[in-house]
Amino acid sequence: MKNILFTDDFSDLTQIGLTYAIELSIKFKTRLTLLHIHDISALLANPTEIPYFPNTNGEFLEAQKKKMKEHFTSLTENKSKEIDVQFEAIEHTSVSIAIIEKTEELNTDLLIMGAHGKRQFQEFLIGSVTKSVITDCLCPVLVIPFGAKFHLPEKIVFASDLGNDNIEGLHALVDFCKIFDSKITIMHVATNYESFSMNTMNDFKKQIEVEINYSKVSFEFLLSDDINERLDEYIKENNIHMITMIEHENKGFFSRLFQKDHVKNMISHSEVPILCYNQKYLVKRSFNEVPLQLK
Numbered sequence: 001m002k003n004i005l006f007t008d009d010f011s012d013l014t015q016i017g018l019t020y021a022i023e024l025s026i027k028f029k030t031r032l033t034l035l036h037i038h039d040i041s042a043l044l045a046n047p048t049e050i051p052y053f054p055n056t057n058g059e060f061l062e063a064q065k066k067k068m069k070e071h072f073t074s075l076t077e078n079k080s081k082e083i084d085v086q087f088e089a090i091e092h093t094s095v096s097i098a099i100i101e102k103t104e105e106l107n108t109d110l111l112i113m114g115a116h117g118k119r120q121f122q123e124f125l126i127g128s129v130t131k132s133v134i135t136d137c138l139c140p141v142l143v144i145p146f147g148a149k150f151h152l153p154e155k156i157v158f159a160s161d162l163g164n165d166n167i168e169g170l171h172a173l174v175d176f177c178k179i180f181d182s183k184i185t186i187m188h189v190a191t192n193y194e195s196f197s198m199n200t201m202n203d204f205k206k207q208i209e210v211e212i213n214y215s216k217v218s219f220e221f222l223l224s225d226d227i228n229e230r231l232d233e234y235i236k237e238n239n240i241h242m243i244t245m246i247e248h249e250n251k252g253f254f255s256r257l258f259q260k261d262h263v264k265n266m267i268s269h270s271e272v273p274i275l276c277y278n279q280k281y282l283v284k285r286s287f288n289e290v291p292l293q294l295k
Contacts, residue, residue: 001028001109001175007099008036008068013114017144018075020273021112023152026082027179033106034072036064036089037098064089096132103139111137114144134247134276138284140172147271153182153242156275157235160188161246162204167211168282169246174214176275187220187234189227235272244275246282 006021008014018034025032038061065087072087073080092098103111113130134141158173160166170186177184186208188201201221208217224230235243 001030003033003106003108004028004030004110004112005033005035005099005103005106005108006112007114008034008071009114010036010067011114013144013146013148014071015075016148016150017112017114018071019150020142020144022072022076022079022083023150024110024112025085026079027152030109031084031086033102033108034068034085034087035099035102036068037095038064038089038091039095040091040093061089061091096129096136099129099133100137103137108139110140110142112142112144135278136280137278138281140176140281141276141278143274143276145271145273148273149271151241153177153180153273155183155238155240156185156242156244157231157240158184158186159231159243159245160186160204162188162200163246165246165279165282166204167207168286169244169277170208170212172277172282172285173244173275174212177214177216181216183216183218184214185218185220185238185240187222187231189222189224189230191223191225191227240272242273242275244277247276247278 004021004025006018008018021032021034024030068087068089072085076083088102090098090102099111099113102108111133113133130141130143134143156173156177158166158170170184173184176182186205188204198221205219208219220234222230222234231243234240
């Protein structure tokens with residue numbers, strides 16, 4: 001891993017999200033880029049109400065960069081020399097497109113984003129900026145929810161649907177976990193409306209044991225009418241530090257929760273960061289056949 005990108009929107013979640021970005025960049029010895037995007041879509045959509053003046057002299061964007069630098073310095077103190085950091089502030093008509101373009105430009109290995117609070121977080125999961133980024137970004141996305149507290153990821157739950165791409169997702173997760181010596185719990189929660197096949201689950205477990213070379217992996221196969229409630233209970237009971245999931249366009253875990261009306265409950269209670277791998281990233285990773293390495 002060489003590059004971490006953190007999107008800084010100066011919201012209440014900036015501090016916890018930036019803390020994750022700083023600590024992970026130190027741990028992985030990566031370059032850290034702090035990015036602020038000034039959304040000008042509303043200004044351009046209503047030019048008669050809010051005149052838009054292009055940032056021709058760069059003063060506004062320089063002010064945003066200065067604000068990011070000050071916050072970074074306040075959190076790093078004597079750690080700042082350990083971090084190769086750069087600051088960027090740009091204008092764009094689409095925040096999600098700007099983020100995706102920047103991840104590609106910087107060859108980003110991990111994108112860290114924060115939500116804006118419970119109400120806004122519900123909206124972002126269902127389909128706004130962060131949802132678009134999670135679906136289309138060609139790198140892993142670490143989402144920091146409202147109420148999260150920083151903790152190195154010593155215990156991680158991998159929410160599995162037993163799909164074929166779970167293997168590549170687990171390879172990616174193991175690369176991430178090795179530096180923390182994390183414990184990974186592969187969890188599948190089936191509902192009464194699904195086929196709860198122990199044969200399928202046992203076959204999946206055997207495949208994992210053969211293909212995943214990591215000793216700290218365990219399995220939890222659970223039956224519940226409410227996936228969100230059971231997952232939430234398990235996280236609290238076992239002091240889990242991070243959730244990992246694979247997102248498929250229109251078929252992923254977020255979409256599944258939305259279809260079953262679990263989004264509000266999940267967001268209201270979740271205080272655990274969510275590490276997302278989308279199908280496009282996993283295909284790219286598999287095609288390259290070269291796992292991310294530490295320096």
